[in-house]
Structure formats: C-alpha cells, structure tokens
Amino acid sequence: MIPRVAKWQLVIFAIVGIAALVYTAITYARVDRLLGVGTYTVKAIFPDSGGIFQNAEVTYQGVPVGQVGTLRLQQDGVAVDLLINSSGPKIPASAVAVVADRSAVGEQFVDLRPANTAGPYLKQNSVITNTQIPTPLQDVLKSAVDLTDSVPVNDLSTVVTELGKALNGQGENLRKLLDSLSDLSKAGLDSLPQTVSLIQNSDVVLGT
Structure with missing residues (x-):
C-alpha cells in the first residue's frame, strides 16, 4: 500500500511533468499553431x-x-x-x-x-x-540577353575605342575630378541639416 504522502508526491510530480510537456509543446513544437489555437x-x-x-x-x-x-x-x-x-x-x-x-x-x-x-x-x-x-529569374535573364542583343557590337566597340582615346593620358585629371567629387559629397553631407531646415522653412519664407 502506497503511503498518503507518497501518493501526493506522485500526483504533484505528474502535474509538473504534464505542465512541462505542455509548455515545451507550445513554446518549441508550436503545437498550438498545428491545432489552430x-x-x-x-x-x-x-x-x-x-x-x-x-x-x-x-x-x-x-x-x-x-x-x-x-x-x-x-x-x-x-x-x-x-x-x-x-x-x-x-x-x-x-x-x-x-x-x-x-x-x-x-x-x-x-x-x-x-x-x-x-x-x-x-x-x-x-x-x-x-x-x-x-x-522569375529566367525572365530577368531573358531581358538582360535581349538588351545586350539590341546593342550593335560594332557601334559598342567604336564607343569603347573612342572613349579610351579620349581618356588616354588623363589619369591625373581624372584623379583630381574624383577627389573634387569626394570633397563635394562631403560638403553636401556636412551641410545636410541646414539644407533640410531650409526646405522645411521654405513655406514660411515664400509666404511672406
């Protein structure tokens, strides 16, 4: 015969075990979603x-x-x-x-x-x-192929050749141009708050 205390211990153990199983099922196995809950x-x-x-x-x-x-x-x-x-x-x-x-x-x-x-x-x-x-990826690839096919190869070759001739010996000037563009971009970012404020207040200025 099982003592009364042991019976209560078994009941409590069973309740805790069931609660743990339910928690695990809901939290990790997402049984609630499977059941539509x-x-x-x-x-x-x-x-x-x-x-x-x-x-x-x-x-x-x-x-x-x-x-x-x-x-x-x-x-x-x-x-x-x-x-x-x-x-x-x-x-x-x-x-x-x-x-x-x-x-x-x-x-x-x-x-x-x-x-x-x-x-x-x-x-x-x-x-x-x-x-x-x-x-679909195949549609994107087809569009890219159609675009390249629409460009005449001879004309493209001529453009590349003439562009190479035009830029020949202009390495230093190109470097200066890139440096200037970098400085211009930095200046634009530095003055961005003032520019935004000016745009936001433009209605007031134009209305006077």
Missing part, C-alpha cells in the same frame, strides 16, 4: 507559388505575424493558407500579399502590405486576391 487562417491566391513554402514566415509591414500553412494547387493559381497570430496587430483587408526575398539568395516569405490602415480587417477565412510574386 491562437491563430486565424487567411487564404491568399497567388498566380504561382513564387518559391514560397510551408512554415515560411508571414510579416505585416516587416513585422512577423504568423507563418505559411498549406499550399494547394487550383485552377486560378495556388491557394496559400496564412496562419496569422490572433494576438498580433489588426491587418487591413486591403493588404497586398507579396512573396518577397530576404536577399538575392535568401529564403522567401510573405509580407502583407496594406494600402491604408483603415478597416475592414482580415479575419478567419478571409481571402486575399491582390497578390504579387517575384519576377
């Missing part, structure tokens, strides 16, 4: 995935507010579930869902960019149809 789901319709993936970050004007859920292919594009934190700021329904890159080689995320801060606001089962995705 503390979030609401908004569907965004993109023409294609744009490189976005499940569990990618969702931001509102650059501030994290949720993560990407399920992606589903449909006739008019790709439907992407956005799991938004209920405790976050209210997000206007006018927001544009933009698939953005953190850098040239960084991972994609979804940024919600509102046209204004007025309501109505996004809520459970809201649908965002105003979306944008990055320009």
Whole structure:
C-alpha cells in the first residue's frame, strides 16, 4: 500500500511533468499553431507559388505575424493558407500579399502590405486576391540577353575605342575630378541639416 504522502508526491510530480510537456509543446513544437489555437487562417491566391513554402514566415509591414500553412494547387493559381497570430496587430483587408526575398539568395516569405490602415480587417477565412510574386529569374535573364542583343557590337566597340582615346593620358585629371567629387559629397553631407531646415522653412519664407 502506497503511503498518503507518497501518493501526493506522485500526483504533484505528474502535474509538473504534464505542465512541462505542455509548455515545451507550445513554446518549441508550436503545437498550438498545428491545432489552430491562437491563430486565424487567411487564404491568399497567388498566380504561382513564387518559391514560397510551408512554415515560411508571414510579416505585416516587416513585422512577423504568423507563418505559411498549406499550399494547394487550383485552377486560378495556388491557394496559400496564412496562419496569422490572433494576438498580433489588426491587418487591413486591403493588404497586398507579396512573396518577397530576404536577399538575392535568401529564403522567401510573405509580407502583407496594406494600402491604408483603415478597416475592414482580415479575419478567419478571409481571402486575399491582390497578390504579387517575384519576377522569375529566367525572365530577368531573358531581358538582360535581349538588351545586350539590341546593342550593335560594332557601334559598342567604336564607343569603347573612342572613349579610351579620349581618356588616354588623363589619369591625373581624372584623379583630381574624383577627389573634387569626394570633397563635394562631403560638403553636401556636412551641410545636410541646414539644407533640410531650409526646405522645411521654405513655406514660411515664400509666404511672406
């Protein structure tokens, strides 16, 4: 027979263990998000995935507010579930869902960019149809190739040759020009506060 004190110790140990498991599940495993607790789901319709993936970050004007859920292919594009934190700021329904890159080689995320801060606001089962995705890399490369193809090789060669002739022996003058531009830029930065103040007070001056 288990003594009464031992029983209470087992009960307390079990309660503490369960509390620790719940805390770990919510804090690290994000079980609350998997169960939909503390979030609401908004569907965004993109023409294609744009490189976005499940569990990618969702931001509102650059501030994290949720993560990407399920992606589903449909006739008019790709439907992407956005799991938004209920405790976050209210997000206007006018927001544009933009698939953005953190850098040239960084991972994609979804940024919600509102046209204004007025309501109505996004809520459970809201649908965002105003979306944008990055320009595909192949399109960028094709545009670059088309641009280079549009420049006549002979004319470009002539321009480079004549430019070389014009700058021949002008190394010292070019150095002086660069030094002067550097001094000019520094002077502009040094006088920036006065320039800004002058612009801000221009209405008063012009109104007298």
